[in-house]
Each structure stands twice: as structure tokens, then as C-alpha cells.
Amino acid sequence: MKTFIKNIFFDIDLSVNELKEVAAIFHETKHKKGDVLLDIEDNVRYQFYVVEGCLRTFFLDEKCKEHTVQFAVKDWWISDYIGYFSESKSVLTIECITDSIVLKVSKRNLEDIYKKVPKIECFYRKKLEKATVRFQKRILNNLALSAKERYEIFLKTYPNIEQIIKNYHLASYLGITTESLSRIRKEI
Amino acid sequence: MKTFIKNIFFDIDLSVNELKEVAAIFHETKHKKGDVLLDIEDNVRYQFYVVEGCLRTFFLDEKCKEHTVQFAVKDWWISDYIGYFSESKSVLTIECITDSIVLKVSKRNLEDIYKKVPKIECFYRKKLEKATVRFQKRILNNLALSAKERYEIFLKTYPNIEQIIKNYHLASYLGITTESLSRIRKEI
């Protein structure tokens, strides 16, 4: 576990004691393809760090259509951040796309660590800043670009993810149907 | 200035000295309707707290079409957060929709304060968490809802903004044309 933690916080100098304290709040869990880590209406207590595998979060609308919010592969974090940060029930489902190993950490434990080890709070602030940049870019792309352009940018931005995921995962992330994605691919 | 700062950080206990230090890095500026606080390709050094008035950020695509990313009224913050957090040139324009008074603060000064007054870092982390919730919701809305539904949610979420802004500001925020917005309004 400690080597995982060292890897996550590789750019922070942690004392032996701090490392121990931080490591204590992370818990490794293993999951099979198709497993659900968080279901709609659950309380969102945890966020997850991906050690191995691939997961996604998706929203199920009233027409039972899936909308993928996020993918996460090795070294990425994933949760229903609406529920996690606003202390409300989950609106998203977290699902394993492949067999996966994750480290889960509860919001409460993390907030406690922030007080004890301010460097960790700083780390998560910077993580949020990077996430903000990605969100803004995605909102901009959705506003300004066609389905084809969004697809091309996805390929450029996350070149290693397309091979792992299904057609309909990607289509539901781009906001189009599988048929449209198929036609776009044929064009290119 | 100190009363402004007290208002911004109303939920944090700051000593007299801390308050003084924090107040020192904020600078009040006044602007006329139509003024541009940040232009494309500028360095993004500042974020802005709105004391009075209304501003927006927008992206100009290659077809010269505007896409509004964000509005900001009293007590809101605004910047090109892509440029601000990733230390890159601006891709957005910050524009005054009405005469406005803002407090500007540089990233560098803020980072210095984080070290001196960790409570301030905590405040901005929480601000980012709330922003993350809003971004996720907006991405979800764009994926799952029709133009009409997005408009109705905008009205519910920001009831005080519609009266201030132009038709085309809102249309470019919702990702539709002014004509479509006009037709949607007629329906309701």
C-alpha cells in the first residue's frame, strides 16, 4: 500500500509518519468487469484511485439512455463528484469496464488528513484546478464543435482509451448515438 | 477594501493581521459596459471577484461565433480558468455586460497567501469543489437535455441573470442560436 501512496503523491515530500497516516485511509479493492462500485441513490462517501483497469461514470436519463460523464484508467481518479462534494445521494453509476483494482478513500478521512497534513490539501486543490481546466475545455468543445470534431479531439487527448472501451461507451461520452459514431469512423 | 474582504471570506476567522495581508493583494477596478478585462492571447494572471455589475467570458470559434462559458454577477468569481490554472495564454475574452466593479487578484499573490494563511487555501479548495459540481451538472445537462429543457433549468438556477443579459448572450451559453431561443420562448 505504501508504494501505491508514494506513487500517488510522488511530488510531495512525506515523512515516514505522514506516509503511514495517509496510507491508513486508503483501502484496496478488486473488481470484475461489469461490477458497480456506486449505484444511483447511494450515499457518495468515497472517491477512487485507479491502480489498474478501466472504469466509467454514467448518468441514466428518464428515457433510460446512458450518458458517460468520465472514464478513468491507471492513475486517474473517479467518483460521482456531484454527490461527493455536495453531500447528496448519487445521480451517477460507477461501473468497471474491465477487471480493475482501485484504492478507495472516504471524504471524511480525507478531510481529517487535510488538517493533519496540509500538503495533502494542497495536492487535492491542484488536482481540482487541473480538473477545472478539463471541464472547461469539455464544455467549450460541446458548445463549439461538431460530433466529428469532438471525436477527433477525444482520440488526440486520450489516445489509449479508445481500444479499451466499447463503441457505445464512447458514443454516450461524445453525446451521439452508436450509429452516428460508426458513420463518423467510416468517414475518417 | 477590508469590508469587501470580510464579505468574501465571511465564513473564515481572520486575525487583524491576516485580514490586512489578504486585503493587500486585492485591487478594486471599475469598468464600463463593453469593457474587456482580458483578451485572447493575453497572459492570464488574474481572477476577478464581482462587487457590482455583470460580466461574462466567451470563446470565439474559427467561424467567429461566440460561445459564452460563464456569467458572473455580485459575489461571483470569473476568469479564463483554462489559462489561469494551466499558466497558458487566454483562449477566452472577459467582457463587461454592464458597468461593473471588480476586485482583481493575481495567481502569484494568492499562492503566496496560501502558504501564509492556510485557511485561505482551504477556502479556495472548497470554491473549486463547488465549481466542479456545477461543471459536472452543466456537462450532464448538455448531454441529456433538449435546448428547451436547458433553458428552463437556466431560468430556475440563475433566476436573476436573464433580465440583465442580451438574448444572444444566453443563446450562446445554451449552445443554440438567437432564433431558436426566440422560438423556445414563444412556446412557453
Added chain:
DNA sequence: CGCGACGTTGATTTGCCTCAACGATTGTGG
């Protein structure tokens, strides 16, 4: 008053969706 900016309405086009059928690939039980 007259001009320019803004909002509305109509006609037409278009990008993407829906529905349906059909290959291709994957998974599973015998």
C-alpha cells in the same frame, strides 16, 4: 428623426436521431 443594434418570424437545409435489418464478434455450455 433616423440609424444601428436587437429580436422575431418564415422558408429551407442539415446534422444527427430513430427504427429496422443485417453482418461480425464474443461468450458460453455441451
Added chain:
DNA sequence: CCACAATCGTTGAGGCAAATCAACGTCGCG
């Protein structure tokens, strides 16, 4: 390891929501 089913991806036809293009009404301001 094969046979078969289920899942997934592709293709075509037709439809719809919103875009585009164009014209006209309205408002605010010099």
C-alpha cells in the same frame, strides 16, 4: 473445440430538432 446465442457494430431509409438564410418589426440613442 465446436455450435449456437447474445452482444456489438454497421448500413440504409426516413424523420425531426435546430441551424441557416433572409426579411421585417422594434427599441434605444445620438
